[in-house]
Amino acid sequence: MSQEILVIVLPVFALIGLGYAFARTGILKESSGDALGQFVYIVGIPALLFKTLAVVQLGDQSPWRLWLAYFSGVAIAWFISGLMIRKVFGRDARAGVIGGISSVFSNSAMVGLPLISSVYGEAGQVPLLIILSVHLPAMTIAMALLMERAAAKDGMAEKPEIPALLISVCKNLATNPIILAIGSAVVWRTFSLPVSGVFADVLGRLASAALPVALLSLGTSMVRYGIRGNVLPGVLLSFVKIAVMPALVFSLSAYVFQLPPLWTAVATLTAACPTGINVYIFANRYGTGHAMSANSITLTTIAAVVSTGIWVYLLDLWQMG
Helix, strand or coil: CCHHHHHHHHHHHHHHHHHHHHHHHHHCCHHHHHHHHHHHHHHHHHHHHHHHHHCCCCCCHHHHHHHHHHHHHHHHHHHHHHHHHCCCCCCCHHHHHHHHHHCCEECCHHHHHHHHHHHHHHHHHHHHHHHHHHHHHHHHHHHHHHHHHHHHHCCCCCCCCCHHHHHHHHHHHHCCCCHHHHHHHHHHHHHCCCCCHHHHHHHHHHHHHHHHHHHHHHHHHHHHCCCCCCCCCCCHHHHHHHHHHHHHHHHHHHHHHCCCCHHHHHHHHCCCCCCHHHHHHHHHHHHHHHHHHHHHHHHHHHHHHHHHHHHHHHHHHHHHC
């Protein structure tokens, strides 16, 4: 069983490793990695989201229980990590927010989609894409609200006006390709429009290209991060990300919200994915926590080669039991 899991999981991270090797040796220039990332973010992943969400059948399953299980785990892990950064390491409130999101923001698009597709096939894509459909807006809004509140607490800014802040964040999200793809899929479903013929074929080709290119793109981008100062906070945040948060999401999914086994497994494995690059973007935007976020991205991506395989194995044991 463990060998079978290795055969499934290892190719996903081998592509990340290839991307890193190509960038490190100069076979791919940094601009090439950026171009690959743009394709994935603007074309590939939106095509996959639209293709799946426009026709997906949920049966009698409600997405609300899945969202509640997953994001309750996010909230608890975020609170634990933020408290640790502030109380144990004596950092300010803004650093606490960056520490929190570094331990909960899963790279669910670039790693989650290829990984879960390899392990659970197209059936596994459905609950993952349901999570993805609200992941970015939910995390971005939470990040903006908490960071503005933290900046005021640290004396770096005045207390934010929540309505104006929400309007600003929503305006930015309205032009996001992933959000546009989700909105278009909702409209498509509402009017029962078909996804067939040449349209379906083109979408399918773009979507199938998205997953391997996403992994290569992630690998090339890893050259920018590496391990920086303040390693211990990054190590502890990484442990929360790949161990504590998945355990929380599993417990909530299986025993509190009683999701179906496949949805529980997908939610848990999504939570176990490494930290997403968006976290470093947030750190840059707010001017704090650069080392924490970079270390979390690098360490969780390296550790995920083993940790995701362990989680797949544990989830298989649970489902067989």
